Amino acid sequence: MANNKLVIIGGDAAGMTAASKVRREQPEREIIVFEKSDYTSYSACGIPYFVSEKVKTYEELIVRSPETFRNKYNIDVRTQHLVLEVDTDNKKIKVLNKKENKEFWESYDQLLIATGGKAFCPDVKGYDSENVFGVTTLKSGINIECYIEEKKPKNAVIIGGGYIGLEMAEALLERGLEVTMINRSEQVMNTLDPDMGELVSEAIKGLGVKLLLNEELAGFEVNDGKVTSVISNKRNIPTDMVVLGMGSRPNTDFLKESAVELDAKGAIKVNAQQQTNIPDVWAAGDCALTHHLVSKEQVYIALGTIANKTGLVAGGSIAGEKAVFPGVVGTAVCKVCSYEVARTGLLEKQLQKLNIDYVTAKIESRTRAHYYPGSKKIVVKLLAEKNSGRLLGGQIIGEEGAAKRIDVLATALTHNLTLQNIIDLDLSYAPPFSPVWDPVQTAARKLINDI
Amino acid sequence: MANNKLVIIGGDAAGMTAASKVRREQPEREIIVFEKSDYTSYSACGIPYFVSEKVKTYEELIVRSPETFRNKYNIDVRTQHLVLEVDTDNKKIKVLNKKENKEFWESYDQLLIATGGKAFCPDVKGYDSENVFGVTTLKSGINIECYIEEKKPKNAVIIGGGYIGLEMAEALLERGLEVTMINRSEQVMNTLDPDMGELVSEAIKGLGVKLLLNEELAGFEVNDGKVTSVISNKRNIPTDMVVLGMGSRPNTDFLKESAVELDAKGAIKVNAQQQTNIPDVWAAGDCALTHHLVSKEQVYIALGTIANKTGLVAGGSIAGEKAVFPGVVGTAVCKVCSYEVARTGLLEKQLQKLNIDYVTAKIESRTRAHYYPGSKKIVVKLLAEKNSGRLLGGQIIGEEGAAKRIDVLATALTHNLTLQNIIDLDLSYAPPFSPVWDPVQTAARKLINDI
Structure with a gap:
């Protein structure tokens, strides 16, 4: 296997983590990576901070360049190469060399698909206008930054109130833009329960975002190739630019005619070794499904941590190790100005759907001892199974020092801990760091009375 | 049992947590608390921040006053009452009413001993001078603050480089004193491995503390009731005040003639219900031993979190619940100026002593994504069992955002997680909070290659 030719489609987190892992285990193996952009191994999560100018140059977001991979790791990274088609019967892929505008077929012995996600946008005329921006690739981040620098927009409409929408709201506020956010449902952050989402809505309104809830994108008004207004189901919102924050979709259109099994939304189905239904074809990162340890369902969650972990497991599997990715519990965290929002596990609506009594x-x-300077408010919500007291989910909103506490709950969820287990944990305490009962334990102490 | 008379000795964390718990479960029960000072339920851990004037008044450190307990909770708190003797055969205690200087015997049906700890000081002439301060009771904190206000000392010697010593070093530096710290062994923070303690030594020297390692208290030079010099085994250090940071000892001298079983250093032996060897006598908090979940030994650890938890369990047991305190993993955290130090589990020297192959x-x-502003250095050390990979301990030193990560390791330790389990955890990530692999996972990834 060490002499087989490994081809990887996609040169960001999952793809390059896998490539590096295979290189460590198999120093002589041929590894080719096709990447459609000019960049490898960058932090897409860092884009909002590049737009806000907290991060001065986009190069800072790049962990390793194509040159580094080529020269230092002997990984044959080919940028500006877009893969158009996968033929698993004949073990080859059709590639477009964008620089030379030439198509060719490349054979593989083993194939890893790591093409990531793309910003979702409904099929509305004008979505490809020059001032409509997704936030999924480094290129998209550079486009936003250039647009702000050159065109000096005064206002922006963000469509969707998820993580990306919120982080971009912070970034654009910091750049001095007026920000309107339209959100289809009644709450921003639909990864939180409504009562917690409400707190986030209040917080971002307090920051100066014009928040329009229960309002849906209906169309764009386009003039000279630019969107000049966002048309919602309720009004017409004149704007200088549009940011898409309606979530991401797997970047797998090129697989639709292939034998690789996808779910209804195009996410690649994989097992715990990151193998697809086709022998010798693996997938990892934002283009693939993953196993949810609490719901026991296959879920699509596009996050850098999962991309890195599944990339590592895919690399291990490809290199012949007994690597396993056990799954996720749905942990995520987000900062909007001074507010921190974190969540893990299942929501009330998910538990209801699963018929779990909670x-x-x-x-x-x-966040600190009540008397310690800089102590901030933190709200913790826990969900637990009725009778057993097993933790099912946790959500945290607060200011500085609040969010990272979700990690204890994520650990607890992964290992089926109960509320009593959480109360019993020997968590760290000193006045600058926490009240004597950590807030997650205070929440467990309250909830245990109800099980 | 609900009509029995409960007597509690000690009105701080453990005692009042227990009293409150019993009151919640048994609204009519007679509860008497004898407290030697004027204060109940205060945060002794907050004293350094009162001394530094980060906390303006000592009242802020008090969670609930004796009056609140009496009026709102119907708990008969008697301050300025020092218990002198316990007669378990006849179920009574001898009490000194300090205000009236009167001794009396009080009977009990059930007794909880929660007398906490006291600052250790070797039996050196002058240790009770007016400018020698322990840091274990609110009274001691007030004494330090008054002394600084009134006498305006220019310098101080701190004896011992543990948590209290380090926190007091910060406090005194912030009050503008020159601080000399003498430490018996070669490293401060002997709750860390030497290589990590070394990093703390460097940090506090950088802050301006004159650190004298391998140097031991030999005596005090006393003039007019005041210590004017600390005499070490190496030199004579003129000083305006002395702070004792040599750890604490259980405050149990009054039990020496009783039937209550103590260990060699005077800590009360208890079972998982916080019961002593004597029926109807419980103990909790800094006066008692506790079970270490990793070493499986009985240990003496004086910390507010443990006092609160064991107080809650003692209260539950006394109220007839099946309450159990499973034990601790030795988690502790400390801040010294911009440095954060955290630890959990066992040290190398402890593992060697226990013959555990590690x-x-x-x-x-x-602490954050490398490109995110305010990202700081963090050093994580992990110890794991050879072959199994089971986590045995963790130590963290870093700046803002470093320390609270110890909680994931504490949770992992408590539930016997392995390094692979830690790598697999779905921990939270966004650039303002963490690199994409949390530092504890990066450490696990490095160490797993060695097991």
């Missing part, structure tokens, strides 16, 4: 409690505490 | 690795990472 209890829930919400507490307010402090 | 591996260890240390990594340097960042």
Whole structure:
């Protein structure tokens, strides 16, 4: 296997983590990576901070360049190469060399698909205008930054109130733009329960975002190739630019005619070794499904951590190791100005759908001892199984020091801990860091009375 | 049992947590608390921040006053009452009413001993001078603050480089004093491995503390009731005040003639219900031993979190619940100016003593994404069992955002997780909070190669 030719489609987190892992285990193996852009191994999650100018140059977001991979790791990275088709019967892929505008077929012995995600946009006329921006690739981040620098937009409409929408709201506010956010449902952050989402809505309104809830994109008004207004189901919102924050979709259109099995939304189905249904074809990162350890369902979650982990497992599998990716619990975290939002596990609506009998409690505490300067409010909501008390989910909103506490709950969820287990944990305490009962324990103490 | 008379000795964390718990479960029960000072339920851990004037008044450190307990919770708190003797045969205690200087015997049906700890000081002439301060009771904190206000000392010697010593060093530096710290062994923070303690030594020297290692208290030079010099085994250090940071000892001298079983250093032996060897006598908090979940030994660890938890369990047991305190993993955290130090589990020297075959690795990472402003250095050291890969301990030193990561390791330790389990955890990531691999996972990834 060490002499087989490994071809990887996609040169960001999952693809390059896998490539590096295979290189470590198999120093002589041929590894070719096709990447459609000019960049490899960058932090797409860092784009909002590049747009806000917290990060001065986009190069800072790049962990390793194509040159580094080529020269230092002997990985044959080919940028500006877009893969158009996969023929698993004949083990070859059709590639477009964008620089030379030439198509060719490349054979593989093993193939890893790591093409990531793309910003979702409904099929509305004008979505490809020059001032409509997704936030999924480094190129898209550079486009936004250039547009702000050159065109000096005064305002922006963000469509969708998820993580990307919120982080971009912060970035654009910091660049001095007026920000309007339209959100289809009644709450921003639909990865939170409504009562917690409400707190986020209040927070971002307080920051100066004009928040329009229950409002849906209906169309764009386009003039001279530019969107000049966003048309919602309720009004017409004149704007200088549009940011798409309606979530991401797997970047797998090129697989639709292939034998690689996809779900209804195009995400690649994989097993715990990151193998697809086709022998010798693996997938990892934002183009693939992953296993949810609490719901036991296959889920699509586009996140850098998962891309890195599944890339590592795919690399291990390809290199012949017994690598396994056990799955996720749905942990995510987001900062909007001074607010921190974190979540893990299942929501009330998910538990209801799964017919799981649950209890829930919400507490307010402090990030540090109440008397310690800089102590901030933190709200923790827990969900637990009725009777057993097993943790099912947790959500945290607060200011500085709040969010990273979700990690204890993520660990607890992964290992089926109960509320009593959480209360019993020997968590760290000193006044600058926490009240004597950590807020997650205070929440567990409240909820345990209800199970 | 609900009509029995409960007597509690000690009105701080453990005692009042227990009293409150019993009151919630048994609204009519007679509860008497004898407290030697004027204060109940205060945060002794907050004293350094009162001394530094980060906390303006000592009242802010008090969670609930004796009056609140009496009026709102119907708990008969008697301050300025010092318990002198316990007679378990006849179920009574001898009490000194300090205000009236009167001794009396009080009977009990059930007794909880929660007398906490006291600052250790070797039996050196002058240790009770007016400018020698322990840091274990609110009274001691007030004494330090008054002394600084009134006498305006220019310098101080701190004896001992543990948590209290380090926190007091920060406080006194912030008050403008010159600080000399003498430390008996070669490293400060003997709750860390030497290589990590070394990093703390460097950090506090950088802050301006004159650190004298391998130097031991030999005596005090006393003039007019005041210590004017600390005499070490190496030199004579003139000083305006002395702070004792040599750890704490259980405050149990009054039990020496009783039937309550103590260990060699005076800590009360208890079972998982916080029961002593004597029926109807419980103990909790800094006066008692506790079970270490990793070493499986009985240990003495004086910390507010443990006092609160064991107080809650003692209260539950006394109220007839099946309450159990499973034990601790030795988690602790400390801040010294911009440095954060955290630890959990066992040290190398402890593992060697227990004949546990272990591996260890240390990594340097960042508290946030490397490109995110305010990203700081963090060093994580992990210890794991050879072959199984089970986590045995973790130590963290870094700047803002470093320390609270110890909680994931504490959770992992408590539930016997392996390095692979830690790598697989779905921990939260966004650039303002963490690199894409949390530093504890980066450390696990390094160490797993060695098991």
